[in-house]
Amino acid sequence: MSDLLTLRNVTKRFGGLVAVNEVSFTLGAGEVVGLLGPNGSGKSTVMNLISGELPATSGSITFDGTDIGPLPPHRIAKLGISRTFQLVRLAESLSVRDNVIMPLAFASPHVWGRKARRRADAALERVGLGGQGDMAPADLNYIDQKRVELARAIAPDPKLLLLDEWMAGLNPSELRTAIELIRGLGDTGITIFLVEHIMEAVRELCPRCIVANAGSVIADGPTEAVLSTPDVRRAYLGEAADV
Numbered sequence: 001m002s003d004l005l006t007l008r009n010v011t012k013r014f015g016g017l018v019a020v021n022e023v024s025f026t027l028g029a030g031e032v033v034g035l036l037g038p039n040g041s042g043k044s045t046v047m048n049l050i051s052g053e054l055p056a057t058s059g060s061i062t063f064d065g066t067d068i069g070p071l072p073p074h075r076i077a078k079l080g081i082s083r084t085f086q087l088v089r090l091a092e093s094l095s096v097r098d099n100v101i102m103p104l105a106f107a108s109p110h111v112w113g114r115k116a117r118r119r120a121d122a123a124l125e126r127v128g129l130g131g132q133g134d135m136a137p138a139d140l141n142y143i144d145q146k147r148v149e150l151a152r153a154i155a156p157d158p159k160l161l162l163l164d165e166w167m168a169g170l171n172p173s174e175l176r177t178a179i180e181l182i183r184g185l186g187d188t189g190i191t192i193f194l195v196e197h198i199m200e201a202v203r204e205l206c207p208r209c210i211v212a213n214a215g216s217v218i219a220d221g222p223t224e225a226v227l228s229t230p231d232v233r234r235a236y237l238g239e240a241a242d243v
Helices: 045-051 073-079 095-104 112-125 142-154 171-187 201-204 225-228 228-236
Strands: 003-014 019-027 032-036 057-062 080-085 160-164 191-195 207-215 216-222
Touching: 003 032, 003 045, 003 171, 003 191, 019 057, 019 191, 019 216, 032 201, 045 057, 045 073, 045 080, 045 160, 045 191, 073 080, 073 095, 080 142, 095 142, 112 142, 142 160, 142 171, 171 191, 171 201, 171 216, 191 216, 201 225, 207 225, 216 225, 216 228, 225 228
Parallel strands: 032 191, 032 207, 080 160, 160 191
Antiparallel strands: 003 019, 003 057, 207 216
16 A cells, blocks of 8 residues: 555644644555544644645645645645535535536646536436536535535545545434445545544544544554554543443
8 A cells, every 4th residue: 555645743833822733644545544533632723734724834744745735725636635624615606516516627637618517417426416416505405415515525536535524413314324425435445534523433434543632643543443542532532431
């Protein structure tokens, strides 16, 4: 397995607050890895640093052989990184299909016109929304809006997919659907890095997980082994948590 993403001693400061503190890890091509930790542990900040939403204060981030630390989000997207956000961010004035077409402007190579329409429809089909491209996002329920966001992320055919609590807020039935959907994406060979609090999803999807606390990595390894370590139980799951 070749290395796809490497963070080396990455730090992010907001004034006197150190949100990410000398974080280092590597993701191999084709891995599905969970990023866990309590609220405020720096998980979303790590996602923002990788996707270019935020610049690192120090350290380096290398993706597929390219130093992406200095690059803006649209340049990083062209290299093959897509993401979702904690809150669904759809353009309500556009159709479902046009929401999915938008990021294709940042695909490499660019995709326009009928080809973009076909690519968007294929992505919608892949997430279970085939035939619904003409709908308005506001007319969809919550999980289907999340599906649109996922379709938008996979339409450019990324090498790395970042999922920031994409399964949050789903009921048990929706969660099962979501797990199977993400599992299917992982089976295609795409690298997936997901922030998640739902242990059922982490156990089923992630052979490996990384745990952060107070901005630092405190564990990295096989999921079951990591979840059973005392440091993780104390920091994230609680001393007596049933994990």
